[in-house]
Amino acid sequence: MPLPTSTYRLQLRGDAFTLADASDVVGYLHDLGVTHLYLSPILTATEGSTHGYDVTDTATVSAALGGREALTQLHSRAAELGMGIIVDIVPNHVGVEDPRQNAWWWDVLRRGRDSDYATYFDIDFGADNGVDGKIAIPVLGSASDVGELTVDRSEDQPLLAFYEHRFPIADGTDSGDARAVHDRQAYRLVSWSDGLIGYRRFFSVNGLAGIRQEDLDVFTDSHRQVASWIEDGLIDGLRVDHPDGLADPAGYLTELRGLLGPDRWLVIEKILADGEPLDESLPVDGTTGYDA
16 A cells, blocks of 8 residues: 555544444545544553553453454455555553553562563662562552551452552462551552652653563564554554653664564654754654654
């Protein structure tokens, strides 16, 4: 398919505008002269997300948006009219606001350094990190709030509870009061005002934890669904959110270009200063936003 000459961004929301709704407007957008639909992030995000940039499962298309089947149907509808699809992806971070919704983060909190996913995140496990080598989670209002913790035994597995928040309890550590249980975990709940940063975040947003795309295993695991779109011919390009947050943006984009192939469109949300040119060595077709 030719490169886009006119894209139209569709902000998808499970409660307002799904992939099926997008299929319903394809004809209208074609009449306007649009060549490619530009979809906001469609991977599974935090329940109720209105934007999709808080991805909790990189392996699935959001069921709230209609799932993989709805994406396939949208592709078919667009293809009937000779139109393509560009999808916004979020490689820098994942949503961890509700740990239960993110299997990688939940396992790290439950097992600490022993988790298979501990190396997926930039976590400070140093003994001098302010919480004795544990993972600092800034969820408390003040240090004294640790006294408000309880153990929730209403589900199959006991959970550490702080009001509406829930955290995992490692096997064999749920005896005694909530404070004692908390102190045995691989994480430490701390006040948001303590200045303890236990993991790389998206700017200062505690609910978005950065992931290590410079690790090829992390790249491969976090791009399985994206790779399947390419293999099945469902997309014609990608827009990459915030590559500047990565440890090695150029290396990441090289890997992504290899996955995408030479002919599909690849644009990035690269923040450029006034008069700053885009690095010509980057294997991309341009930028979106910030230089307009």
